[in-house]
Amino acid sequence: MRTPIIQTGARWVVPLLLLTGMALFVRGHDAPGGGFIGALLFACGLIYQHYAFGLPGISRAYPSRPLQIGAVGLILAAVSFLPGGWFKEETGQGVWIGISLGAFGDPKTGTPVLFDLGVFLLVIGMILTVLVPPHDVDDAPSEPNPQTEVGHR
């Protein structure tokens, strides 16, 4: 799997995927996008990275990581329902905080965004669980395996 083509491609595409994923997540409220889509792209980036280079350095911690990420996402989503009960009449109502970053504009912060973040994390966790099973992750070095180079047949 770790051919030079894939690895070269990964060096360019993976950051793009990760950034696009986050961008889609952040713009989801006003333009097509949102937690699901952003998470899908982000996860694509991670998977591409895994196929190209492995995910070195975290293999020992990896087995439960994806599920933990997913669980954190679920907890965030659940927590996002609570402020509505405290600050407004019903739990689950959206509570918005106005933050101004001056020249950067006013990012929307509020419980629906927190919920979307929870969805984001959960979908990433889920896709990683299913597509990058623990036994596929190892500490292999990230250089291409010389035996699979295309020229050496």
Place this chain on the structure above:
Amino acid sequence: MAIPVLLGFTALVAILAPFLRRGAATISIASSAIVFATILALPWPVEFRTPWIPTLGIDFSFSVDAWAALFLLLISGIGVVIKGFAAAYLPDRQPEFYGKITLFELAMLGLVSANDLVTLFLFWELTTLASYGLIRWKGDTKANKAALRAWWTTGLPGLVMLVGLIGLKAEGIHQLSDLGGATPPLWALICILLGALAKSAQVPLHFWLPGAMTAPAPVSAYLHSATMVKAGVYLVGRLVEPLQQHPAVLTALMALGLATLLWGGWLSLFQSDLKKLLAYTTVATLGTLIFLLGCGTPTSVHAAVSVVLFHALYKSSLFLSAGVLEKKFSAKSLDAMSGIAASMPWLAAVVWLSGLSMIGVPPFGGFVAKEVALKAIDSSSFWFRGFALGQVCIGASWVALAWRLKGPGTPKAAPLGLQWPLIPAAAGLALAFFLHPLANRLLEPAAQALLPGDPKVGFELWHGWTLELAVSAGIVAGAFALGLWFSKRTSSEAYATNEGLLQRFLDQLIEQSQWLTARVQTGSLRRYLKLLLLTAALSVAVLAPPLAWIEPAGQPDGIDLLLFVLAISSAWAACVIRTRLGAILTAGGVGVVMTALFALYSAPDLALTNLIVEVLTVLVFAVMLSRLPKVFPVRKPSSHYRDLAIGLGAGLVFAGIVYACSSPPFGSQLSEYFVANSPTGAKAQNVVNAILVDFRGIDTFGEIAVLLCAAVGASFLLGRRSPASSHAKEPQA
């Protein structure tokens, strides 16, 4: 206010006890004693109510009338005895034991005092949970199996009971006290009865009770004679009044109770193991209780109330005596009983005290109960004869036990701390002398709480020379005769293989399920898919209401037709292509067409999601293909045609659903509301996202929770594969 305080206090003890290294027994016994004294002093009826989930009509409400008070006193009073006994009987792991048994006590206390239906169910299931932990105390395989069996046999009907409770709530009945005013639906009452009868070990769901005898003696004495099995009786008692309008159900209860009485009594005669004998007589007495409640008259309810009280007393002392026999003489079976009377006279005295109450000899409490019971049944009916016969069997099995106790033996010192069985046995006798105050304070109000009315006869030690007295005498005589006859034979040869029958039935069941599983779960994905599609399509096609042919609105234009052709040809290609990779790619093509369709009809979020998912799926499949052969295997044409038929059929059904759902009339108030409120309330221009995340956030939450569960399941499946040998394979594209 007293009730939640008592419950909270017991809960505290239950939580703390496992951590106390030495005081666990004392504090647990003290807590039971405090509860007992408080309940005794309370001027019932007492109520407590606090709202919990008002929108669903659920309160945390308790109501203690005399019927509940009777049970509360039994639970806490006998609890004191049991816990005291256990202190000497179970020398090790005491803190853990006291934690578990206090938890169970809490569950029972909450159950009988609960008024709100959901609170009731909460404590009901807590008893199931606590009793599971107690039955498997010894930790060996037999105990675990018995505990699981008890769990399933009482837990599944408990779910049926939940359905019944929800049915009641749907009719607006949220508390047990509401049952009197409104007319509850019959099906809901039957569901509740099912759960209660399983808990009270009625035939045919009785077999978990003898199996649960692997628990230590104090546990058996507490759970399976005095408290847990009576929980069902408690609930049936509450239902007697609403069921007055359904005499058929009451008659069915009578029949079930009598059947259980006879079955349990008959089988108890053939038991050689002492605790199993007691278990079967308990089953029989529970049958008696259900029978009496099913009679549904004020007299029979009075009888049931007194049987509850006195049975708890004599049965618990009998179980505890069995524990003493086991511990001090290692005597578990009836064969080993001889000489005990000479060795430990006080133990023989306990057995006789409780046994005479069980048989119904005056002046014991059991006699009082039996007299009222006999009066409650029409003496000319076959119910009466069956009832008497059952009582004879119960008595006979005790006589068989009691008679074996005699014989030569060396006197042994009375073991300290194990003499608790004396208390309930003596109480059974003593209370009979305090019958009038007892009846006025407890028994009479309890019966009136269940079914107001005048009984034919009150609680007396002596009613005069009546027919019932003669029948009682006949029962006692018959019990002695039958019991003596049984005691002459060695118990092992008369051992009925009730256990064997049950075991064979269970083995058959397991064999059948394995056969079925082997046919259905073959491991072939194609087969699973076929089954899923068939079932889904058939059930929808059969159950869906007839849909009129809806006129299509508008004509498809060029782009639509192009996309249609592309989709069809991709699907066709996917069916026909021989290589796996090609099939994946062309199937992905259908997904791409769908994406184009979404984009065309201005659903950009959907299109984006669909596209990414499609690409991901194709990629992952392509990677996995490196582990599979390149080409599909050759199959018979007939199987191809069968698959084609299933696929086409399912596809047509689903297409029909989509067509029917997307045709007018189409209420647009929802979309108008969302479009109008998104920019302002949800601060979002992307309405779809606002709906997902804000307006219908809880739906989305449910969906992602399901996603996480699926991921957990997948991680288990994937984690079981052996680690891949190497990553150096490259896909053979």
